[in-house]
Amino acid sequence: MDLAEVRARYDAEMRRGALPEGLGAVVERAGPVVRQSAPGLGWNAVLWSELTEETADSVIAAQVAHFAGLGADEFEWKLYDHDGPADLGARLAAAGLVPEPPETLMVARVADVAAEAAVPEGVTLVPVTDAAGVDLMMAAHEAAFGESFPRLHHQVLTRLAEAPETLAAVVAMADGRPVSAARMEMPPGAGFAGLWGGGTAPEWRGRGIYRALVAHRARIAAARGIAYLQVDASDQSRPILERLGFEVLGVTTPYVWCAA
DSSP states (O other): OOHHHHHHHHIIIIIITOOOOSTTOEEEEETTEEEEEOSTTSOOEEEEEOOOTTTHHHHHHHHHHHHHHTTOSEEEEEEETTOSSTTHHHHHHHTTOEEOOOEEEEEEEGGGSOOOOOOOTTEEEEEEOSHHHHHHHHHHHHHHHSSOOHHHHHHHHHHHHHOGGGEEEEEEEETTEEEEEEEEEOOTTOSEEEEEEEEEOGGGTTSSHHHHHHHHHHHHHHHHTOOEEEEEEOTTTHHHHHHTTOEEEEEEEEEEEEOO
């Protein structure tokens, strides 16, 4: 792949050209940023920015004021390592946004990802199509990470209700209980599908569930004619994804502002 070309397309389609996610969400261009504003438990975020050393601080302050004025309890500034200026992360931190662990932005052509991977013995992959399935997803995430995700629960339910064609979610069941779950988000008209989740209960790690979940979603993406798969990869998933044909496009760090 020409990674510079793919990154430019990713920025154009998934950041500058992002579509609203969730009930009542609005994506708008506000000068040199693109942001999503959403009510309730929806996702509030700055998705893209084009800042300079002269403009960065005032634009950051304007986004804090915007989301605070909406009464949002938090918003995320999704910083990529190719965003400017070079010290944007430090400026976000100085404005009160807290960095979360960085993730590696990885991408692969759908045609290059192995769509066949053996599901471990004793494991069944079950599509998520309703509220009961979302409950199983959340139980799997809690088993994997030891915490609950009410905001994600709301967002997945909303997407299933409003735009089910843009979501493919699946739960890995073993011994009658959920041990892993993952989803793929497919914005209409975009050349990229985003892979999310895949965390697995400790006793089931290292058995190939994550690989099987990637292959399951790759088959769906291929059937939909989607060109690329994209992952914000943790240090644990990056080696698996590299073996599956994914390449590094950059690094992304979420900076999160929380209301006092």
